[in-house]
Amino acid sequence: MMTPKELIEVALLAGEIMLKNGAETYRVEDTMVRICSKGNLKFNESFVIPTGIVATVADEKNNLLTISKRIKNRTIDLNKISLVNQFSRDFEKHDFTYEKAIKILNDIQNKKGYSNKITPLAAALVCCFSTILFGGKMLDAISAFFVGLFTQIVLNILNSKNLSYFISYIIGGFSTATLALITVNFHLGINLDKIIIGSVMIMTPGVAITNAIRDTIAGDLLSGVARGVEASLIAIFIATGAGIALSILK
């Protein structure tokens, strides 16, 4: 049996991994409460918003223990959320020691995603096929393939520099529109608008939008509004970047 202090540390680490990688706040709260419910606690509560975690537990003698964590930079890695979800289920069923639980969570945290060579290729495929969905011709799809490839390489470099996310989205939108203009000028693509619409898809804030909706239904209005604002800001930044490129270069 873990002490309340060890238990809350495990719960906090699990919650931190989930929130950093794009989980909904109600899922983080659920996971933390589930982990803490394993111990002999009188009271356990967690409060999560997209930028921070607060958790409190009380043992039988009413000794309160509160721990808080500020989340600064967030990325998207759904694999880690799935793994922590699985971990919390296992944690409920079996008896883990403190060291073992922390080791499993640290392993999850250090897990690498798909490599930097595969992501540009995936992005290129997204751009290529969404151009077709939006009614582009075959040549448009081919040029969107290259636009997506280069934009994702740029985004990967910007993300590794830990820049503020709004700068990377403006630069992303800018480079998409610029590359699309170049391909049209070299007569590789035909419809400029179809290429840009298809290529912008890799930056769509899908995670922010779905999380905003799911958080709002779960009753986390604060997180829902925060994520909704995030999603619409990202859309505006991408449009700003693309708009700057189009109005300067066209």
Added chain:
Amino acid sequence: MEQSIWFQLFSAFFVSFSFAILTNSPKKTLFYCGIIGMFGWLVNIIFLRLSFSPIIGVFFAALTVSKLSEIFARLLKNPVPIFLIPGIIPLVPGAGMYNTMIALIKSHFDSAIKTGIQTLLVAGSIAIALMLVTSFNWIFKVFQKEKFIK
């Protein structure tokens, strides 16, 4: 719409499949993400061919995507967003956002408002579809738990 339906479905499959790689979904779920995206697009095409408005088509497509995500999440024991996020991507109103931006650049404010509101409605219909399915699912879950306790 010049491409054949099969080619469009194939494209929708790969859009969702590759977007799942970008969001780092687990390897064994990638194929199912693609399938969900494909079915969502199929529903969208059917409604467009029956000459419904795009808002209705996207609404029912989002309903399909959301319900399929819940089903696959149960079957494969993974959180719902892993399937939902890539599955919804083909339906995102990218063209509407682009046209709004272009109208703003050319200072055609009346057409900017027109396309902007249309885009917002499409996005809103996706949101409402997701809300409907998710909240119904949660209601069912509550009922199931109560039965279990009794």
